[in-house]
Amino acid sequence: MKNRLKVLRAERNWTQSDLAKALDVSRQTINAIETGKFDPSLPLAFRAAKVFGLTIEQIFDDSEH
């Protein structure tokens, strides 16, 4: 699943650790999501949307599937 996590994070000048702390996950998990190796659960996707003040669809794109 494609996502804009890395771009959104860069716009806010956050490190992976900053975002990991905000989402209560490990930095490894943020990296895996950003590189498309791991798809987050719905609760985690909602938390990401809340942190960035966007909708889930504005962050994650499943058009490939």
Add this chain to the structure above:
Amino acid sequence: MNDMASTTLAQRYKASKKSLFVWTLGWLLSLALFAFGPKFIWDFNVTISLCIIAVNVVFGYLMIIANKKYLDGLDELQRQLHLNAMAISLGVSMVFGAIYGLLEPARLLESTPSPSNILFLMGISYFISLVVNSRKYQ
């Protein structure tokens, strides 16, 4: 769930790791005591042996609970890594455990198979699987 909502991943990880370490150490020491105590310390006294078994079972129960709390406190990717490692470990132990148990009847092994070897295999396969899978997500 309330615990998880009020603490951070790092706090949960630190607390559950410490708890898991303490109870695993307690379980291992009580197991070692039961393994060597009857012969070298209390001369096969049944009452003392039964007491040590009871202590070992209690420590084992607390270790299991601590391990469950440890897994509950992880994030979803970490939980998936552990689930994969458990699947590999269970499969490897089942396949090789079954064969290992049949080596002696087939006269391919002279000594009686020891269950502790299966525990060793489980631990090693779990650890290797966890490391290999973790590296995929680095």
